[in-house]
Amino acid sequence: MVRVRVMAALLALALPLAALTGGCGRPESTSSESGDREAVAQIGSTTMLPLAGRWQKAFNRKQPEVDISVSGGGSGTGIRALIAGTAEIANSSRDIKQKEIAQAREAGVTLVEHVVAYDGIAVIVHPSNPLHEISVEQLSDIFSGRVTSWADLGATRMGDTQVISRDSASGTYEAFKELVVTMGGQDKTRDYAAAVLKQASNQAVLALVARTKSGIGYVGLGYLDESVKVLPVIPLDGGEAVAPTVENVASGDYSVSRALYCYTNGEPRGATKAYLDWIEGPEGQAIVEELGFVPVK
Amino acid sequence: MNTGARRVREWLIERAIQAAGAMAIVFVLAIFAFLLRDALPVFRETTVRDLATGRTWLPTAEPPKLGLLPLLLGSLYVTIGALLISVPLGVACAAFISEVAPRWMRETLKPAVEVLATIPSVVFGFLGLLLVGPWLAELLDLDVPLFAGLGSLMLAFMAMPMIVSLSEDAIRAVPMTLRQNSLALGATQWQTIWRVVLPAGRSGIIAAVLLGMGRAIGETMTVLMVTGNAAVIPLGLPGFLRPVRTMTATIAAEMGETAYNTPHYHALFAIGLLLFIITFAANTIADVVVRRSGRTTR
């Protein structure tokens, strides 16, 4: 009998539920409700996720009263959350888009940009690849599909190039396009060729290049390991090939690098400011270096 | 208890039940409406024609190139490949289960196929990525262990339970008298299956194939993980050994990174709308086919 009553109650739930779907605004943000503790939600770029996780842990050891929550989802997701007011900090591995600035303005949000690290992008090939260096022009030809055979690059018996890239919406993809495929903007008509394989992450690109004899791809410095061969890059103005190292990125000698950003709504205040200041300070930047990214200062 | 109050209460409950009954229609319309709402703004940027025939998918270029042709063909390639594997195998397996298998085997096979249906698609993707892909690449001497045919293979096994169980239902629905007549005329059991039972169960099998197609074209995680995601237009048989990018994988890979309300965002909803329309057509046709055959059998 009791069971039947429960059933009836469940049935009666059907209508209110439909009404619930009818309309309601966003319930109050939960992230800012932890009593006296100040809450900072940091959302965005998957590239920056390991970095943000380490920052949070180290910062909370010093200041446990600040309630920092970190999540990924992508640069677009982070900026969306910042504009919607559900995040205090948006992590982005790409430059902000005009459209997003306009959306922010509409919502009364002023986006303020903080460069928190640099990321060197290394060009990688299979360990059996005979090449020792490669120029930006050659890379542009390969990634835009103008050159499709390793023989054209002086490597015989390697067959056709298998070009492996990050997915088209990622910050790394856009940075590499800007710096390499268009050769720093020299030829804006160039873009990635259709045949380029797209992988969800640095890790996936690395794994695929390591398994693909004729493969070539690019990953962030922090992801490099023994399973692939790194090609030093000859810059656009000629000269010596430069290896992608933290020192060379920091000095500006290695040109294939991009900035990683944190965006806030207006100038940061309170806990958000304390946290960002700490990130930009020596302790935050030490973590940047430890994870294979390049410190800002 | 006051009968009037009870009558009012019953009336209310029954209206609620009625509303819940119609809910399925509401939801289908709502899904369509929401996809449409977020897909339509893409036509400020492009035309139906450019969308359908554009050969380049570079959504983050300036201006974005939003050609869906490579994605549509990528999806079709993977799906057709999957059907080429799963339909003959699945129908044969169904015929085996219902006509040939000894009883104990039938009792083992049916639940085994049902278990197959419960394996999540992300697991198939994972196994394709780490195990089957590298193994096949070695076997076929391929450069890249991610290719359209790998997606087809994984999808074939995912669509199999549906094709097997629906085909089996169709075969089982063929009246016993047909089989008995055929056997009485001196046909062997195989001749009866091939010439009588399968043709009689034809429409049910066609429906199973259509539903299997709908399932395969809408499958996301597996193809995202194993097909390499290169937005090329696949050509000929070698196309199965090269990477492709499907519609579902494109949505899953790009929605997280794209900016809200940009042409790219709307284009991803347009892909969703296209998928919805394709699967809607496949399911509706399958449903009509099943219903029509049901009427003639009766």
Added chain:
Amino acid sequence: MKGTQSMHRPQRLGPRATQAAAFAALWAAAALVLLPVAAILGVMFVRGGRAISWELLSSAEDGLLPSIVGTVTLVALTAVIAAPLGIAAAVYLREYAPRGPLVRLIRLAIVNLAGVPSVVYGLFGLALFVTLLGFGRCLLAGACTLALLALPLVITASEEALRQVPERLRAASFALGATRWQTVRRIVLPNALPGIITGLILSMGRAAGETAPILFTAAFIALTKPFPSSVLDPIEALPFKLYYMATEAHGITEDAKWATASVLVGLVLTINLVAVITRARLRGARRW
């Protein structure tokens, strides 16, 4: 007999030989459907089994506990949303609905709902629950999305269970002067309950393994808050975790990936097993 037939048509196999060949092919087909998958699942369980440790399962820091808790919570909330709607819809279709175009249309809608690609559910959830209703990326949005996906399964299973209730029970109830709702509530639903619950559990098994619908609506990789404190928090989920580990995560051992895959399949199989046991036990208790 056999000899004379093959003499007449020497170029073709006799019907018996054909049958033998064809049956062999059917056996092979059945084996091909199951054995390869069984084999790779076997490899997965062996490799995963070796790597599974209590630490991996129970650690909130870098173990699977948050994902397991997230998936279970998500599925429970999904059931709470989908069950009343689905069961009520089934009651309507089976006990109330007059035959006619409306019911035909409802059935067509259910079939189509079942066929909507899971990633399209994800888009819908993103547009409606996450954005328009402003839930944000959270447990509630994910559960609403999954509930929609599970709804056709729940309806179909519940209807099947209602159909199994013998007609004479209804007739007896009506004969005693009970109204239709009284009959449904006192007679039909209690008798159909085992089937309904089994169907519900099976649909939840399906929901537990879905990744695409929660990709933009609920799932995240928790670095700081592994467990949700309200339905408006995002959650970790096993299928999403496996996707992340397989494609994105840095510095994760192969072993951990295999272990996660094994745990996910193990969880889904357990849910299905629970459904089967429930059915057997509740069936056993009831005799018509």
